[in-house]
Amino acid sequence: MAVSYTESPQRATRLALKASGTYARGTVQEPVEKKFYLEDFRNRAILFHVDDARELEAVAGDVLADLIDNPTLVIVVARHFARKRRPVRVRQRDVKRDPGALVPVSARLFDEDRVDVQRPRGLFGARALAFSTLLACRLGVSKMVVIDPRGGLEGPSGTRSFVHAATLARLCRSGEDVDEWTSGELSELLSALRHGVDAVNLCTLEGLGEELFTYQGSGTLLTTEEYCTVAPLGVEHFREAERLLTRGEREGFLLERTEEQRLELLLTGYGAWFGGTRLAGVCGLETNDYARQRIGEIVGLYTITRFQGEGVGVRMVEFLVDVARQRRLKGLFAATSSLRAAAFFQRLGFEPSTPERVPKVKWAGRRGPLPLVFWRDL
Numbered sequence: 370m371a372v373s374y375t376e377s378p379q380r381a382t383r384l385a386l387k388a389s390g391t392y393a394r395g396t397v398q399e400p401v402e403k404k405f406y407l408e409d410f411r412n413r414a415i416l417f418h419v420d421d422a423r424e425l426e427a428v429a430g431d432v433l434a435d436l437i438d439n440p441t442l443v444i445v446v447a448r449h450f451a452r453k454r455r456p457v458r459v460r461q462r463d464v465k466r467d468p469g470a471l472v473p474v475s476a477r478l479f480d481e482d483r484v485d486v487q488r489p490r491g492l493f494g495a496r497a498l499a500f501s502t503l504l505a506c507r508l509g510v511s512k513m514v515v516i517d518p519r520g521g522l523e524g525p526s527g528t529r530s531f532v533h534a535a536t537l538a539r540l541c542r543s544g545e546d547v548d549e550w551t552s553g554e555l556s557e558l559l560s561a562l563r564h565g566v567d568a569v570n571l572c573t574l575e576g577l578g579e580e581l582f583t584y585q586g587s588g589t590l591l592t593t594e595e596y597c598t599v600a601p602l603g604v605e606h607f608r609e610a611e612r613l614l615t616r617g618e619r620e621g622f623l624l625e626r627t628e629e630q631r632l633e634l635l636l637t638g639y640g641a642w643f644g645g646t647r648l649a650g651v652c653g654l655e656t657n658d659y660a661r662q663r664i665g666e667i668v669g670l671y672t673i674t675r676f677q678g679e680g681v682g683v684r685m686v687e688f689l690v691d692v693a694r695q696r697r698l699k700g701l702f703a704a705t706s707s708l709r710a711a712a713f714f715q716r717l718g719f720e721p722s723t724p725e726r727v728p729k730v731k732w733a734g735r736r737g738p739l740p741l742v743f744w745r746d747l
Contacts, residue, residue, distance in 0.1 A: 403582040405609065407439050409647065410581075414442035414478075414508065418501040419516040419574070422447035422454065422485060429577040433483070443483040444474075444510065446501045456485035461492075461500050464507055471507060495553030502561040511567040514581070515558070520573045521589030523548040531643075533592045534562045562593045584673035597649060597681050599688040602638045610635055610651045617671035622707055626669075634669045639688060641672065641681045649673060652685045654692060658730050665693050666731070667703040670710075686717050693747055700747055702727055706740040719743035 415436065419425050422445050425433070436443050450456045457477055463470035477484040492500055498515070505513050522532060532540075537559045544552050550571075558569055569591040572580040576587030602610055614631050617623035626634070634653040641650040650672035656665045667689055672681045693701050702722065703714050715721070722744040724732065732739060 402584050406582050407435065407441075410436060410441045410512075411439050412441070413512065414444060414510045415512045415514060416444040416446060416501060416505045416508070416510045417514045417516060418498065419445065419447050421449040422456075423449055423451050424574060425516065425577075426451065428574050432578045432581065435582075437482045440482055442478055444478065444486065444504070444508070445483070446486045446488055446504060448488045448497075450485055450487065454485045456487040458487045458489075459504075461489055461503065464500075464503055471504075474504075474508070495551060495557050498554055498557040499560075502557055502564070502566070505561060505566050506564045509565065511565075512570070513561055513566050513568075514570045514572070514577070516572060516574050516577060518573060519549045519571075520576065520587070521571045522550065530586055531590050531592065533594060534559060537562070537591055558591055562591060566593075568592050592643075597641050597643060597684045599639055599641050599684055602635055602640045602651070606640055606648060607632070607635050609648050610638065610640060613648065613651050613671055613673060614669055616673070617669070622710065623669060623671055631669075638669065639685065641685050643681075650681045650685055652689065654689050656696065656698070659728055662728055663698050664700045664702065664728075665689075665696075665698050666727075667701060670703070682713060683717065686714075690745070690747070698747055700744060702742055702744045704731070704740045704742050711741050711743065714743040717745075719745045 417425065417433075425445065425447070433443055433445075447456075457473050459470050459474065474484050474486060486504065488497060488500060501513065501515075504510075521530075537555060540547055541552060541556050541559055546552055547555060558571075561569055570580055570588060571591070572586075572588030579585065579587040611628075611631050614623060614626070614634070618625045634655075635651075637655075638651055638653040640648050641652075643649040650670070652670040653668040654665050655668050659665065667686065670682060670685060672685075690701065701719075703710075703719060704724075704727070705711055705714070711721075720743065722742045724739040724742055726744060727742055
Protein backbone atom coordinates (compact mmCIF):
# COMPACT_ATOMS: atom_id res chain seq x y z
CA MET A 370 0.00 0.00 0.00
CA ALA A 371 1.48 3.35 -1.01
CA VAL A 372 1.77 6.01 1.66
CA SER A 373 1.85 9.69 0.77
CA TYR A 374 2.85 12.50 3.06
CA THR A 375 3.76 16.13 2.73
CA GLU A 376 7.29 17.43 2.97
CA SER A 377 8.19 18.46 6.49
CA PRO A 378 8.53 22.19 7.21
CA GLN A 379 12.00 21.58 8.66
CA ARG A 380 13.31 19.97 5.49
CA ALA A 381 11.59 22.51 3.25
CA THR A 382 13.31 25.32 5.15
CA ARG A 383 16.73 23.70 4.86
CA LEU A 384 16.31 23.07 1.15
CA ALA A 385 15.17 26.65 0.55
CA LEU A 386 18.20 27.99 2.41
CA LYS A 387 20.47 25.68 0.43
CA ALA A 388 19.02 26.91 -2.85
CA SER A 389 19.61 30.53 -1.86
CA GLY A 390 23.21 29.78 -0.87
CA THR A 391 22.58 30.68 2.76
CA TYR A 392 22.73 27.11 4.05
CA ALA A 393 25.95 25.35 3.03
CA ARG A 394 28.29 22.87 4.65
CA GLY A 395 31.19 23.73 2.36
CA THR A 396 32.05 24.95 -1.08
CA VAL A 397 33.64 21.70 -2.22
CA GLN A 398 31.50 19.53 -4.48
CA GLU A 399 29.97 16.49 -2.76
CA PRO A 400 32.25 13.47 -3.26
CA VAL A 401 31.08 10.86 -5.73
CA GLU A 402 31.15 8.27 -2.95
CA LYS A 403 28.80 10.26 -0.76
CA LYS A 404 26.34 10.76 -3.61
CA PHE A 405 26.43 7.04 -4.30
CA TYR A 406 25.52 6.17 -0.71
CA LEU A 407 22.87 8.87 -0.41
CA GLU A 408 21.19 7.44 -3.50
CA ASP A 409 21.32 4.02 -1.86
CA PHE A 410 19.73 5.37 1.34
CA ARG A 411 17.04 7.42 -0.43
CA ASN A 412 13.50 6.73 0.82
CA ARG A 413 14.82 4.14 3.27
CA ALA A 414 14.87 4.24 7.07
CA ILE A 415 17.95 4.10 9.31
CA LEU A 416 17.82 3.56 13.07
CA PHE A 417 20.69 5.07 15.10
CA HIS A 418 21.45 3.45 18.45
CA VAL A 419 23.49 5.83 20.62
CA ASP A 420 23.80 6.57 24.31
CA ASP A 421 23.71 10.38 24.20
CA ALA A 422 21.89 12.05 21.30
CA ARG A 423 23.25 15.43 22.39
CA GLU A 424 26.76 14.27 21.44
CA LEU A 425 25.42 12.90 18.18
CA GLU A 426 23.99 16.31 17.31
CA ALA A 427 27.18 18.10 18.31
CA VAL A 428 29.62 15.86 16.44
CA ALA A 429 27.60 14.49 13.53
CA GLY A 430 24.47 16.61 13.23
CA ASP A 431 25.34 17.36 9.61
CA VAL A 432 25.22 13.63 8.82
CA LEU A 433 21.65 13.41 10.11
CA ALA A 434 20.67 16.59 8.24
CA ASP A 435 22.15 15.24 4.99
CA LEU A 436 20.13 12.05 5.38
CA ILE A 437 16.88 13.88 6.10
CA ASP A 438 17.43 16.22 3.14
CA ASN A 439 18.08 13.17 0.97
CA PRO A 440 15.30 12.11 2.00
CA THR A 441 16.01 9.26 4.39
CA LEU A 442 13.84 8.49 7.42
CA VAL A 443 15.93 8.84 10.59
CA ILE A 444 15.14 7.15 13.92
CA VAL A 445 17.37 8.00 16.89
CA VAL A 446 17.17 5.78 19.95
CA ALA A 447 19.10 7.16 22.93
CA ARG A 448 19.16 7.53 26.69
CA HIS A 449 19.78 11.28 26.70
CA PHE A 450 18.33 14.01 24.45
CA ALA A 451 18.42 17.78 24.37
CA ARG A 452 15.27 19.23 25.93
CA LYS A 453 14.01 20.67 22.64
CA ARG A 454 13.98 17.27 20.93
CA ARG A 455 10.78 15.97 22.65
CA PRO A 456 11.53 12.23 22.34
CA VAL A 457 8.72 9.69 22.11
CA ARG A 458 8.55 7.31 25.07
CA VAL A 459 7.48 3.71 24.60
CA ARG A 460 7.79 0.73 26.90
CA GLN A 461 9.60 -2.36 25.66
CA ARG A 462 6.72 -4.67 26.58
CA ASP A 463 4.29 -2.45 24.66
CA VAL A 464 6.48 -2.56 21.57
CA LYS A 465 6.36 -6.36 21.80
CA ARG A 466 2.61 -6.76 22.38
CA ASP A 467 0.72 -3.66 21.25
CA PRO A 468 0.94 -2.52 17.60
CA GLY A 469 -0.72 0.74 18.61
CA ALA A 470 2.28 1.61 20.79
CA LEU A 471 4.25 2.53 17.68
CA VAL A 472 1.64 4.91 16.25
CA PRO A 473 3.23 8.00 17.90
CA VAL A 474 6.64 6.92 16.58
CA SER A 475 5.34 6.48 13.03
CA ALA A 476 3.33 9.71 13.13
CA ARG A 477 6.35 11.77 14.18
CA LEU A 478 8.51 10.06 11.56
CA PHE A 479 6.10 10.82 8.71
CA ASP A 480 5.60 14.38 9.89
CA GLU A 481 9.24 15.34 10.40
CA ASP A 482 11.28 12.60 8.62
CA ARG A 483 12.91 12.00 11.99
CA VAL A 484 11.76 10.60 15.29
CA ASP A 485 13.61 10.44 18.60
CA VAL A 486 12.77 7.52 20.88
CA GLN A 487 13.67 7.58 24.56
CA ARG A 488 15.35 4.37 25.63
CA PRO A 489 13.65 2.98 28.75
CA ARG A 490 15.54 3.50 31.98
CA GLY A 491 17.75 0.74 33.27
CA LEU A 492 18.64 -0.69 29.87
CA PHE A 493 22.35 -0.91 29.14
CA GLY A 494 24.64 -3.09 27.04
CA ALA A 495 22.89 -6.08 25.50
CA ARG A 496 19.51 -5.08 26.96
CA ALA A 497 19.73 -1.65 25.37
CA LEU A 498 20.61 -3.22 22.01
CA ALA A 499 17.67 -5.60 22.43
CA PHE A 500 15.31 -2.62 22.69
CA SER A 501 16.70 -0.95 19.55
CA THR A 502 16.67 -4.24 17.66
CA LEU A 503 13.07 -4.89 18.64
CA LEU A 504 12.07 -1.39 17.53
CA ALA A 505 13.93 -1.73 14.21
CA CYS A 506 12.30 -5.07 13.45
CA ARG A 507 8.80 -3.89 14.38
CA LEU A 508 9.18 -0.78 12.22
CA GLY A 509 10.66 -2.74 9.31
CA VAL A 510 13.92 -0.80 9.29
CA SER A 511 16.53 -2.27 6.95
CA LYS A 512 19.63 -0.64 8.51
CA MET A 513 20.79 -0.06 12.09
CA VAL A 514 23.79 2.06 13.02
CA VAL A 515 25.23 1.31 16.46
CA ILE A 516 27.37 4.24 17.57
CA ASP A 517 29.78 3.26 20.32
CA PRO A 518 33.27 4.31 21.51
CA ARG A 519 34.45 0.73 20.89
CA GLY A 520 33.86 1.13 17.18
CA GLY A 521 34.01 -1.89 14.90
CA LEU A 522 35.10 -5.45 15.60
CA GLU A 523 38.79 -6.16 15.31
CA GLY A 524 40.20 -8.83 13.02
CA PRO A 525 43.68 -10.33 12.44
CA SER A 526 44.78 -7.34 10.34
CA GLY A 527 42.84 -4.51 11.98
CA THR A 528 39.18 -3.56 12.00
CA ARG A 529 36.96 -6.05 10.23
CA SER A 530 35.27 -4.16 7.42
CA PHE A 531 32.61 -6.82 6.97
CA VAL A 532 31.12 -9.66 8.95
CA HIS A 533 28.16 -11.59 7.60
CA ALA A 534 25.65 -13.45 9.74
CA ALA A 535 27.32 -16.87 9.48
CA THR A 536 30.62 -15.51 10.82
CA LEU A 537 28.81 -13.55 13.52
CA ALA A 538 26.98 -16.74 14.54
CA ARG A 539 30.33 -18.52 14.96
CA LEU A 540 31.56 -15.69 17.18
CA CYS A 541 28.39 -15.94 19.25
CA ARG A 542 28.70 -19.72 19.65
CA SER A 543 32.18 -19.30 21.10
CA GLY A 544 30.60 -17.46 24.03
CA GLU A 545 33.61 -15.15 24.22
CA ASP A 546 33.74 -11.38 24.15
CA VAL A 547 35.20 -9.80 21.01
CA ASP A 548 37.16 -6.57 21.42
CA GLU A 549 35.13 -5.47 24.46
CA TRP A 550 31.83 -6.31 22.71
CA THR A 551 30.18 -8.90 24.94
CA SER A 552 28.79 -12.17 23.66
CA GLY A 553 25.34 -10.96 24.74
CA GLU A 554 25.66 -7.85 22.60
CA LEU A 555 26.87 -9.87 19.62
CA SER A 556 23.87 -12.16 20.05
CA GLU A 557 21.51 -9.18 19.91
CA LEU A 558 23.21 -7.93 16.73
CA LEU A 559 22.81 -11.39 15.21
CA SER A 560 19.14 -11.37 16.25
CA ALA A 561 18.68 -8.11 14.36
CA LEU A 562 20.04 -9.68 11.17
CA ARG A 563 17.89 -12.76 11.60
CA HIS A 564 14.66 -10.84 12.17
CA GLY A 565 14.50 -8.40 9.30
CA VAL A 566 17.39 -5.93 9.55
CA ASP A 567 19.55 -6.26 6.44
CA ALA A 568 22.66 -4.56 7.79
CA VAL A 569 24.13 -3.19 11.02
CA ASN A 570 27.00 -0.69 11.12
CA LEU A 571 29.27 -0.51 14.18
CA CYS A 572 31.30 2.69 14.40
CA THR A 573 32.42 5.51 16.65
CA LEU A 574 30.64 8.84 16.75
CA GLU A 575 33.59 10.60 15.13
CA GLY A 576 33.69 8.03 12.31
CA LEU A 577 29.97 8.12 11.48
CA GLY A 578 30.23 10.18 8.29
CA GLU A 579 33.12 8.12 6.99
CA GLU A 580 31.29 4.89 7.82
CA LEU A 581 28.09 5.85 6.02
CA PHE A 582 29.34 7.95 3.11
CA THR A 583 32.71 6.53 1.97
CA TYR A 584 33.92 3.37 0.33
CA GLN A 585 36.60 3.01 2.98
CA GLY A 586 34.30 3.15 5.98
CA SER A 587 35.51 3.43 9.56
CA GLY A 588 33.97 0.48 11.40
CA THR A 589 32.36 -2.88 10.75
CA LEU A 590 29.34 -3.66 8.59
CA LEU A 591 27.33 -6.73 9.65
CA THR A 592 25.16 -8.24 6.92
CA THR A 593 22.63 -11.00 6.50
CA GLU A 594 24.26 -12.68 3.51
CA GLU A 595 27.66 -13.50 2.10
CA TYR A 596 29.10 -10.18 1.07
CA CYS A 597 30.37 -10.95 -2.41
CA THR A 598 28.90 -12.29 -5.65
CA VAL A 599 30.53 -11.97 -9.08
CA ALA A 600 28.65 -11.61 -12.38
CA PRO A 601 29.02 -9.93 -15.79
CA LEU A 602 28.59 -6.16 -15.85
CA GLY A 603 25.53 -4.67 -17.53
CA VAL A 604 25.27 -1.22 -19.08
CA GLU A 605 23.38 0.05 -16.00
CA HIS A 606 26.55 -0.63 -14.00
CA PHE A 607 28.95 1.14 -16.36
CA ARG A 608 28.84 4.56 -14.74
CA GLU A 609 29.79 3.30 -11.30
CA ALA A 610 32.25 0.75 -12.68
CA GLU A 611 34.04 3.43 -14.70
CA ARG A 612 34.38 5.50 -11.53
CA LEU A 613 36.12 2.57 -9.88
CA LEU A 614 38.50 2.14 -12.83
CA THR A 615 39.31 5.85 -12.78
CA ARG A 616 39.91 5.68 -9.04
CA GLY A 617 42.24 2.70 -9.49
CA GLU A 618 44.20 4.57 -12.15
CA ARG A 619 44.48 7.63 -9.93
CA GLU A 620 45.79 5.51 -7.05
CA GLY A 621 48.37 3.86 -9.29
CA PHE A 622 46.94 0.33 -9.13
CA LEU A 623 45.75 0.32 -12.75
CA LEU A 624 47.24 1.46 -16.03
CA GLU A 625 45.68 4.63 -17.38
CA ARG A 626 43.12 4.05 -20.13
CA THR A 627 41.19 6.27 -22.49
CA GLU A 628 37.43 6.43 -22.12
CA GLU A 629 37.07 4.17 -25.17
CA GLN A 630 39.45 1.62 -23.67
CA ARG A 631 37.51 1.64 -20.40
CA LEU A 632 34.24 1.03 -22.22
CA GLU A 633 35.82 -1.86 -24.14
CA LEU A 634 36.88 -3.37 -20.83
CA LEU A 635 33.45 -2.87 -19.27
CA LEU A 636 31.63 -4.47 -22.21
CA THR A 637 33.39 -7.75 -21.44
CA GLY A 638 33.97 -7.05 -17.76
CA TYR A 639 32.73 -8.44 -14.48
CA GLY A 640 31.64 -6.89 -11.22
CA ALA A 641 31.72 -8.01 -7.63
CA TRP A 642 28.62 -6.98 -5.71
CA PHE A 643 28.20 -6.60 -1.99
CA GLY A 644 24.76 -7.59 -0.80
CA GLY A 645 23.64 -7.99 -4.41
CA THR A 646 23.37 -4.23 -4.94
CA ARG A 647 26.60 -2.40 -4.10
CA LEU A 648 29.47 -2.64 -6.59
CA ALA A 649 32.58 -3.64 -4.65
CA GLY A 650 35.03 -4.26 -7.47
CA VAL A 651 35.56 -4.65 -11.20
CA CYS A 652 37.75 -6.75 -13.46
CA GLY A 653 37.99 -7.88 -17.05
CA LEU A 654 39.13 -10.91 -19.03
CA GLU A 655 40.88 -10.04 -22.30
CA THR A 656 40.91 -12.90 -24.81
CA ASN A 657 40.39 -11.35 -28.25
CA ASP A 658 44.03 -10.36 -28.75
CA TYR A 659 45.20 -13.81 -27.69
CA ALA A 660 42.64 -16.03 -29.44
CA ARG A 661 45.24 -17.93 -31.47
CA GLN A 662 47.27 -18.76 -28.37
CA ARG A 663 44.12 -19.59 -26.34
CA ILE A 664 45.20 -17.57 -23.34
CA GLY A 665 43.57 -14.78 -21.39
CA GLU A 666 44.67 -11.70 -19.48
CA ILE A 667 43.17 -10.42 -16.23
CA VAL A 668 42.77 -6.67 -16.66
CA GLY A 669 41.35 -3.77 -14.67
CA LEU A 670 41.18 -5.67 -11.38
CA TYR A 671 40.28 -3.17 -8.66
CA THR A 672 38.28 -3.26 -5.45
CA ILE A 673 37.16 -0.22 -3.50
CA THR A 674 39.22 0.49 -0.41
CA ARG A 675 36.76 -0.86 2.11
CA PHE A 676 36.64 -4.23 0.38
CA GLN A 677 40.40 -4.75 0.16
CA GLY A 678 41.52 -7.65 2.30
CA GLU A 679 37.96 -8.99 2.49
CA GLY A 680 38.36 -11.62 -0.23
CA VAL A 681 36.61 -9.67 -3.00
CA GLY A 682 39.68 -9.69 -5.24
CA VAL A 683 40.09 -13.41 -4.60
CA ARG A 684 36.47 -14.07 -5.56
CA MET A 685 36.87 -12.17 -8.82
CA VAL A 686 40.07 -13.98 -9.81
CA GLU A 687 38.56 -17.38 -8.95
CA PHE A 688 35.54 -16.48 -11.06
CA LEU A 689 37.75 -15.53 -14.02
CA VAL A 690 39.69 -18.78 -13.67
CA ASP A 691 36.41 -20.71 -13.93
CA VAL A 692 35.35 -18.65 -16.98
CA ALA A 693 38.74 -19.28 -18.62
CA ARG A 694 38.43 -23.02 -18.05
CA GLN A 695 34.91 -23.06 -19.50
CA ARG A 696 36.34 -21.37 -22.60
CA ARG A 697 39.09 -24.01 -22.67
CA LEU A 698 41.92 -21.53 -22.41
CA LYS A 699 45.40 -22.85 -21.77
CA GLY A 700 46.51 -20.18 -19.36
CA LEU A 701 45.92 -16.83 -17.71
CA PHE A 702 48.33 -14.00 -17.05
CA ALA A 703 48.32 -10.65 -15.32
CA ALA A 704 50.69 -7.73 -15.74
CA THR A 705 51.24 -5.22 -12.96
CA SER A 706 53.70 -2.64 -11.68
CA SER A 707 52.30 -2.81 -8.14
CA LEU A 708 54.25 -4.92 -5.66
CA ARG A 709 51.10 -5.43 -3.60
CA ALA A 710 49.24 -6.71 -6.65
CA ALA A 711 52.22 -8.93 -7.47
CA ALA A 712 52.08 -10.53 -4.02
CA PHE A 713 48.31 -10.95 -4.41
CA PHE A 714 48.61 -12.90 -7.67
CA GLN A 715 51.37 -15.09 -6.27
CA ARG A 716 49.14 -16.02 -3.33
CA LEU A 717 46.55 -17.22 -5.86
CA GLY A 718 48.94 -19.56 -7.65
CA PHE A 719 50.25 -17.26 -10.37
CA GLU A 720 53.97 -17.72 -10.95
CA PRO A 721 56.41 -14.93 -11.85
CA SER A 722 57.15 -15.05 -15.55
CA THR A 723 58.85 -12.94 -18.21
CA PRO A 724 57.34 -10.46 -20.68
CA GLU A 725 58.52 -12.72 -23.49
CA ARG A 726 55.99 -15.38 -22.52
CA VAL A 727 53.18 -12.97 -23.35
CA PRO A 728 52.16 -12.42 -27.01
CA LYS A 729 53.98 -9.42 -28.51
CA VAL A 730 50.69 -7.65 -29.22
CA LYS A 731 50.48 -6.98 -25.49
CA TRP A 732 53.49 -4.65 -25.64
CA ALA A 733 52.80 -3.03 -29.02
CA GLY A 734 53.38 0.71 -28.79
CA ARG A 735 54.42 0.57 -25.13
CA ARG A 736 57.34 2.70 -24.02
CA GLY A 737 59.49 2.45 -20.95
CA PRO A 738 60.09 -0.56 -18.68
CA LEU A 739 57.66 -3.44 -18.90
CA PRO A 740 55.61 -4.45 -15.84
CA LEU A 741 55.86 -7.65 -13.86
CA VAL A 742 54.11 -10.65 -15.42
CA PHE A 743 52.43 -13.49 -13.53
CA TRP A 744 51.23 -16.67 -15.21
CA ARG A 745 48.91 -19.50 -14.28
CA ASP A 746 48.50 -22.66 -16.34
CA LEU A 747 44.98 -24.01 -16.70
